[in-house]
Amino acid sequence: MAGTTSYQDLGYDRIFVSLDGSDEQGKVLDRAIVMAANDHAELYVGHVIDSTALEAAGTYPLDIVPTLEKSFRASVAERLAEAEANPDIPKVEVLVRSGRIRETLKDEMLDVIKPDLVICGARGLSSIKYAILGSISTFLTRNTDCDTLIIK
Numbered sequence: 471m472a473g474t475t476s477y478q479d480l481g482y483d484r485i486f487v488s489l490d491g492s493d494e495q496g497k498v499l500d501r502a503i504v505m506a507a508n509d510h511a512e513l514y515v516g517h518v519i520d521s522t523a524l525e526a527a528g529t530y531p532l533d534i535v536p537t538l539e540k541s542f543r544a545s546v547a548e549r550l551a552e553a554e555a556n557p558d559i560p561k562v563e564v565l566v567r568s569g570r571i572r573e574t575l576k577d578e579m580l581d582v583i584k585p586d587l588v589i590c591g592a593r594g595l596s597s598i599k600y601a602i603l604g605s606i607s608t609f610l611t612r613n614t615d616c617d618t619l620i621i622k
Contacts, residue, residue, distance in 0.1 A: 481509035486585035512561040519568040
């Protein structure tokens with residue numbers, strides 16, 4: 471059967487999971503870790519500290535971004551330690567950036583990593599925020615060249 475594709479060939483090599491800091495992010499990260507282990511894929515964990523909220527407040531303390539980054543890293547530390555210890559996941563990398571969420575995800579994470587799967591949560595925004603901001607999961611689905619998995 472030369473030229474046939476096995477199920478192993480259909481797996482993913484580079485999985486990017488976008489986390490938003492919500493209470494649901496643990497469930498999203500857990501799914502990404504399982505998928506990375508099952509496919510022996512590299513796992514990239516991305517989080518954007520939304521600068522628009524900080525900009526709207528006018529001036530903000532310079533130490534707020536490092537504080538928010540430290541808080542995010544602490545919130546995923548235990549799960550990431552398990553992923554890093556898993557021999558079926560060859561690489562685990564965490565990227566935390568500050569900026570406008572969409573542009574930062576696309577320009578500083580997705581365009582750099584070039585994943586073949588993006589995983590994100592379907593966290594609901596209020597109807598007002600949704601009308602103004604739209605959905606990050608919809609943005610990711612429309613602006614990536616790879617598969618997107620939205621965890622509910």
